[in-house]
Each structure stands twice: as structure tokens, then as C-alpha cells.
Amino acid sequence: MSALIIFALLVTLMLTGMPISISLGLTVLAFLYTLTSVPIESVALKLFTGIEKFEIMAIPFFILAGNFLTHGGVARRMINFATAMVGHLRGGLALGGVLACALFAAVSGSSPATVVAIGSILLPAMIKAGYPKRFGAGVITTSGTLGILIPPSIVMVMFAVSTNTSVGALFMAGVIPGLVLAVMLGFATWWRARKLNCPRLPRASLREQFRAFRESMWGLFLIIVVMGGIYTGIFTPTEAAAMSAVYAFIIAVFVYRDLSLKDVFKVLLNSANMSAMLLYIITNAVLFSFLLTHENIPQNTADWIIAQGLGVIGFLLIANLLMLVAGNFMEPSSIVLILAPILFPIAMALGIDPIHFGIIMVVNMEIGMCTPPVGLNLYVASGIAKMGLTELTIAVWPWLLTMLAFLVLVTYVPGLSLWLPRTMGMM
DSSP states (O other), rough: HHHHHHHHHHHHHHHHHHHHHHHHHHHHHHHHHOOOOOHHHHHHHHHHTTOOOGGHHHHHHHHHHHHHHHHTHHHOOOOOOOOHTTTTTTTHHHHHHHHHHHHHHHHHOHHHHHHHHHHHHHHHHHHHOOOHHHHHOOOOHHGGGGGGGGOOOOHHHHHHHHHHHOOOHHHTTHHHHHHHHHHHHHHHHHHHHHHHHHHOOOOOOHHHHHHHHHHHHHHHHHIIIIIHHHHSSSSSSSHHHHHHHHHHIIIIISSOSSSHHHHHHHHHHHHHHHHHHHHHHHHHHHHHHHHHHHHHHHHHHHHHHTTTTTTHHHHHHHHHHHHHHHHHSHHHHHHHHHHHHHHHHHHHHHHHHHHHHHHHHHHHHHHHHHHHTTTTHHHHHHHHHHOOHHHHHTTTTHHHHHHHHHHHHHHHHHHHHHHHHHHHHHH
């Protein structure tokens, strides 16, 4: 009964247009104050103890690094390198966009940032080269989701904080699925380009390819700094985030010199605003998780599902459907922080590996970012492409179907996610 009251109150507040973070906080306060004997003073204590985790510090650092890279010309050089490598294929500019999104994802940790950085440069170039606007917008919108699957990933950090799993293992687990999805999106792009008879670019010579690599080398080296540092144990994922922020600042301001010192304050201010928003969501989600645990909702739900005899296959199917539906109405951070405390104990009770379940959740969040009415990537790409939300939703369907097929693959083939972290001894 308490579960129905909690979620009815939460949904009612959200339907009024109230931000999800405030809806979570008010739901907790209203329920605790009227229907329990829990002292309200304990809420204030939980606000601090709930987010007193070292891993959370990775979030503002990765946001800062992504903003430095977005404003510092790294994206443009990655696009040049990507198009030099695959531009001679049918739909070369579009394929270059998929590869550039994968590369930028490996240094930014954010899906909307990837769409902005790559799309704002590549989409006008594609339209100028004769590509249909819908085709170009569909490629960038969906390929940008690689920003939360290919590590480093802010969403993975949030899942780790919510479930006390290893951030490093999650990062390694996302590498192979991220590469597989990039290949699948690339194939879908090539297939559509062939149907639409999209143009090719002239084949780049080895000298041109090497020059493009050399110009983008400083940005690409950040991948080695972050992932290599975590794997070798030189620093933790949180320390890697701090290193990436410092490194991104240096290459944007002093190496590429595309960002002046007077613009650094603006980047810092934007990063602080984004970090504060996410940390406020996390704080209220921690309170919501505390309320659910206090009312034994995750444990009771787990017992009920196990009693129904659904098994691993049935549970994963239901969990995927639930997360896909939630993706239509909430942004990824909120979904992870609300649903992870409920679904994670059930997954553990059924013997599902926590790292595997984390990757499944991230892939669902990717799809949710491309579906209306709250898909963040749709709104970002809509602003870049100057397209209506309905038209853009139609444009992304060929790639969205590819992502749904990938979700089935990553859900029921655990080895795709678990082989690399197990091989590296991180599990």
C-alpha cells in the first residue's frame, strides 16, 4: 500500500510540471511527515551522508573536461580524423560522424555534449554536401548516445553511486558494447546512405590521414590517460576525472589555443551550473531511495517477482520495458537514481551480475535519449538542425531500431559486457 501512495504522489507532482528533483524531495517529505514516525531531522542528516561518497566527485570533473573539449576545438579535429579514415565510403561524412561521436564519447562522458560538439560542426557540412537533413540529424542524434556508453560515462558513475558497484569495472564493461553499437550504427548509416545514394568524399592519402591523426592526437591521448590510468591502478576513476579536467584545460588553452583564458571563466560557470543541477537530483534521489528502503519496497518487490517464477529472462524483459517507458518521460540521471534502488536488489536475488545489469540500464538510457517527449538528444539535435520534434522523431527511427536490436543482444549475451573486466581482473 505504501508503494502505491509513494509513486502516486510522485507521478502527481511530476504531472504538474514540477522538476523531477523537487518532486522526489517533496514526495519524501510529505510521506515521512504524514504517514511515518521517522523524525524529519533525519532527512537533513541523510542529505549529507547519502552523497558523502568519493565517487560523486567524478561527475563535476567529467562535466568540466567535456566542456573544455567542446569549446576547445577537439571535436573539429576528431571529425577531420574520422572523415579522413572513412570518408571515401558511401555516406562518408555521415560515417565520419558516427566515428567522431565514438571518439568524442571516449573523452567527454556526456551524450548531449557529444551531440552538440559533433553535430554543430558536421550537420551543416552534411547538408551543404547534399545529404538529406533528416538523414544527417538521425545519424547525429543516435550516435551521440555513445557518450554515455563508451567510458568515461557520467551515467555509469551515477549507477555505481546508487548501487555501490565498481566505477572502474563499469567503465571497462562499457568498452566492447560501445564499440559494437558504434559498428552497428555505422552499418545502419552506410545502408541508409546507399539507399539514398549519398555522396562520398575523395579517398584521403596516407599522408593526409597521418596529418589528421597528428592534429587530433592530443585529444585522443586523453582516452589513454583516463582508461590506462584506471586499468594500471595509477589513479581511481575519480582521480582520472580530475586528471581529464586538467588535461582538457591544458590542451584547449595552451596546445590548440582555441579557448582563450578570458573564456575559461564562462566554461567554469557553465560546468558549475550543470554539476549543481545533477548533484541536486542525486541528493533528492538519495532521499527517495532512503524512503523506499525504509518501507521495504525493493525487498518486497524482489520477493514478489521471484515468487511469480519469471526467472532471469522474464525479469530482464520486464525491466527493459519499464526502463524504456520511463525513458519517454524522464532524463537518464533521474531514471537511474529512481529505478536502480528498486530493480537492482531483484537482479541480485536472481543472480544477475551487477556490472552486466548496469550496462543494460545504460543502454536503455541511450534509447530513452532519442525518444519523445523528453529525449534530451532530440531537443539538442532539434536546435542544431532547426527541425521540429515530430520530424526529428521520424528521422531517428532506422537507427533507433538498430539500438533496440542491440539492447536485446547486450541483455541476453552477458559476455559482451563482462569479458573485458573479467579478463583485466576487475571482477
